[in-house]
Amino acid sequence: MNKMSKALLTSVVLVLVVIVPACKTTKKQIKTDQTTTTAQTQVPDIPVQTDTGTTVAPNTDFVDKSAEPTEELIPSDIDELNRWAASKGFIRDAFFSYDESTLDADAQTSLTNSATWLKGKDGASYNLLIQGHCDERGTEQYNLALGDRRANIAKDYLVTLGVDAGRIRTVSYGEERPFEEGHDEASWAQNRRAHLVLVR
Amino acid sequence: MRLAIEITAPHLRRAPRGFAFLLLLFLASAAFAQTEVTTTIGANQAAQIIRIVVPFPELAPSAGTATTPIDSGQVRELFFAPLTRDIAYSGVFAIAPPPPGVPITPDLLKRISAQYYLKLNVWIEGEEHVVEGRLIDASGQTQLAKRYRGQAAALTRTAHLLSNELLKALNGRPGVFLTQIAFASNRTGNWEIWLMDWDGANQRRITFHNALSILPSWSPDNERMVYTSFVRGTSEMYIINRRGGGRVSVSSGVALNTSATFSPVSNDIAFVGSVRGNPDIYLIKDDGTNIRRLTSTGSIESTPEWSPNGRQIAFTSGRSGTPQIYMMDAEGTNVQRISYDGNWNDDAVFAPDGERIAYTSRVNGRFQIRVANLITKENHIIAGEGSNEQPTWSPDGQWIAFQSNRSGKWQVYRMRADGSDLLQLTFTSENKEPDWSKKPE
Numbered sequence: 001m002n003k004m005s006k007a008l009l010t011s012v013v014l015v016l017v018v019i020v021p022a023c024k025t026t027k028k029q030i031k032t033d034q035t036t037t038t039a040q041t042q043v044p045d046i047p048v049q050t051d052t053g054t055t056v057a058p059n060t061d062f063v064d065k066s067a068e069p070t071e072e073l074i075p076s077d078i079d080e081l082n083r084w085a086a087s088k089g090f091i092r093d094a095f096f097s098y099d100e101s102t103l104d105a106d107a108q109t110s111l112t113n114s115a116t117w118l119k120g121k122d123g124a125s126y127n128l129l130i131q132g133h134c135d136e137r138g139t140e141q142y143n144l145a146l147g148d149r150r151a152n153i154a155k156d157y158l159v160t161l162g163v164d165a166g167r168i169r170t171v172s173y174g175e176e177r178p179f180e181e182g183h184d185e186a187s188w189a190q191n192r193r194a195h196l197v198l199v200r
Numbered sequence: 201m202r203l204a205i206e207i208t209a210p211h212l213r214r215a216p217r218g219f220a221f222l223l224l225l226f227l228a229s230a231a232f233a234q235t236e237v238t239t240t241i242g243a244n245q246a247a248q249i250i251r252i253v254v255p256f257p258e259l260a261p262s263a264g265t266a267t268t269p270i271d272s273g274q275v276r277e278l279f280f281a282p283l284t285r286d287i288a289y290s291g292v293f294a295i296a297p298p299p300p301g302v303p304i305t306p307d308l309l310k311r312i313s314a315q316y317y318l319k320l321n322v323w324i325e326g327e328e329h330v331v332e333g334r335l336i337d338a339s340g341q342t343q344l345a346k347r348y349r350g351q352a353a354a355l356t357r358t359a360h361l362l363s364n365e366l367l368k369a370l371n372g373r374p375g376v377f378l379t380q381i382a383f384a385s386n387r388t389g390n391w392e393i394w395l396m397d398w399d400g401a402n403q404r405r406i407t408f409h410n411a412l413s414i415l416p417s418w419s420p421d422n423e424r425m426v427y428t429s430f431v432r433g434t435s436e437m438y439i440i441n442r443r444g445g446g447r448v449s450v451s452s453g454v455a456l457n458t459s460a461t462f463s464p465v466s467n468d469i470a471f472v473g474s475v476r477g478n479p480d481i482y483l484i485k486d487d488g489t490n491i492r493r494l495t496s497t498g499s500i501e502s503t504p505e506w507s508p509n510g511r512q513i514a515f516t517s518g519r520s521g522t523p524q525i526y527m528m529d530a531e532g533t534n535v536q537r538i539s540y541d542g543n544w545n546d547d548a549v550f551a552p553d554g555e556r557i558a559y560t561s562r563v564n565g566r567f568q569i570r571v572a573n574l575i576t577k578e579n580h581i582i583a584g585e586g587s588n589e590q591p592t593w594s595p596d597g598q599w600i601a602f603q604s605n606r607s608g609k610w611q612v613y614r615m616r617a618d619g620s621d622l623l624q625l626t627f628t629s630e631n632k633e634p635d636w637s638k639k640p641e
Contacts, residue, residue: 099522099544101477129433137565138523138544138546139503139516139523139544139546139547139560139567139589139590140589140590140632140633141415141458141459141472141502141503141516141546141547141590142500142502142503142516142518142523142544142546144435144456144458144459144472144502145456145458145472145474145479145500145501145502146500148455148456148474148477148479149474149477149478149479149500151477152474152476152477152478153477155477156476156477169434170455170477171430171433171434171435171455172435172455172456172458172474173412173430174458176391176412176414177412
């Protein structure tokens with residue numbers, strides 16, 4: 001193998017390494033939203049809730065589109081904004097392994113994605129609260145400390161990606177506020193996370 | 201008048217005879233000074249259970265007749281039931297049932313091998329209930345006589361006061377009948393701090409944050425509690441008095457502010473603080489001044505707990521790779537690892553003797569309460585159903601309260617330090633994080 005093709009191969013591998021995880025959607029992400037990565041640059045000043053990701057078929061019907069209103073987000077409703085930003089995949093939670101507070105590739109991808117939006121023109125006006133959560137299998141008091149560590153590791157990662165540290169607050173809920181009430185691995189996996197919440 | 205002093209603490213039984221004798225002398229003289237009774241101590245009386253007859257009260261004065269009608273059901277529920285529960289669980293008495301319809305005489309006591317008879321009278325004078333208790337021995341002599349007066353609502357506390365006096369008179373030291381257990385309950389929809397009597401009765405809410413409020417911990421004088429609340433969005437420490445008033449926040453300036461616990465000897469509070477995601481053990485004065493960091497590893501440190509003399513702090517650290525129990529001097533020096541069993545240990549609490557700790561230990565995927573002797577290094581598991589966490593000792597070292605999810609929900613339970621006499625104390629919604637008050641009275 002000559003130098004040239006080696007370099008080419010390396011760059012192809014690099015591109016794959018960078019792009020493939022970025023395209024991977026986490027469990028809770030809405031599958032139909034294929035436009036996630038490209039939509040980031042296309043959203044208008046006030047985020048518009050357009051029809052979600054039905055970009056598969058070309059518009060071949062004859063229905064008059066002008067009779068359809070477009071839905072806009074009420075900028076003052078922060079809960080709705082959070083739901084919208086999460087459903088679009090702009091803001092993604094980082095998930096952890098059991099008793100771990102290190103960021104695996106999926107968690108890094110989620111945070112990279114979130115950092116991009118937070119630095120963009122739509123996200124730049126919001127602050128962020130990162131909640132650290134743990135599953136029920138540890139002890140309560142230690143898990144409060146573990147949740148603090150998870151929230152801060154997510155914060156540090158966002159800061160290294162260029163998000164202003166002054167915009168980010170953290171809080172640990174330990175195992176006090178589970179997302180799923182079940183007592184199985186599927187529920188526990190959902191409950192081990194740094195949960196990103198947009199705040200004013 | 202006679203007073204038998206009983207030594208039931210196992211570590212005292214194992215102590216050398218000379219030492220035990222000196223201790224008995226000391227206890228005897230202390231008891232003498234307080235109660236002005238002469239004492240006779242027999243070594244073979246030590247582990248003896250005292251049999252006592254406790255019939256339902258006569259609902260009239262001991263001399264004369266009742267003038268105001270009295271609700272006997274109320275007397276049974278609020279007075280007689282808690283009184284007999286206290287006596288039955290005292291570890292000192294066994295209740296001897298007398299044959300029905302027979303007057304209780306010294307002869308009868310001898311026949312059923314009972315040493316004492318607790319004669320009770322309850323009646324109403326004006327607006328108030330009057331309660332009289334007389335402890336009569338097998339020779340017919342009155343060893344103790346007590347009278348209490350109060351509203352019907354005071355009947356239960358009267359029962360605990362009387363049980364406590366009985367125990368003091370016959371055992372030389374008070375029981376735990378007047379102690380309180382603080383805990384967190386979500387029965388209002390939010391986790392708030394609640395209190396209950398030692399037998400689970402009289403459960404009442406003392407915080408009204410309408411926000412996550414957890415981990416109550418008593419002050420050494422039983423007057424205050426420190427706890428963590430998220431009422432202002434992040435977790436902060438608050439101090440509240442036992443009646444729910446006088447709330448102040450303790451602003452540490454660092455994050456987390458969990459697992460707060462009062463020093464038994466100073467106005468320091470030990471707690472878990474965090475700066476930039478590094479949870480460590482800190483001290484702070486109860487007025488929020490003079491914050492000091494005691495640990496400085498890069499790992500997670502959590503769950504501090506003072507030794508009874510205030511010189512040491514047990515805590516949990518992840519420095520070995522898994523959460524384990526460590527001990528250090530109160531200045532943060534001389535750190536020693538205590539737990540080696542299993543891959544998750546937390547919630548260490550000292551018994552009042554300072555020689556034993558109880559902690560939460562993972563065994564086969566579930567948590568169990570483990571009791572370790574710090575001197576002999578021996579430890580044993582008190583096994584139970586489900587997961588069992590957050591032990592807390594009664595101030596006499598005889599009992600451990602803890603939380604268990606064995607019913608499918610977190611509830612608070614109580615057991616003897618050897619695991620016997622298990623009793624569920626809470627039933628409504630979910631309840632956890634018990635903390636037993638520090639003084640018997």
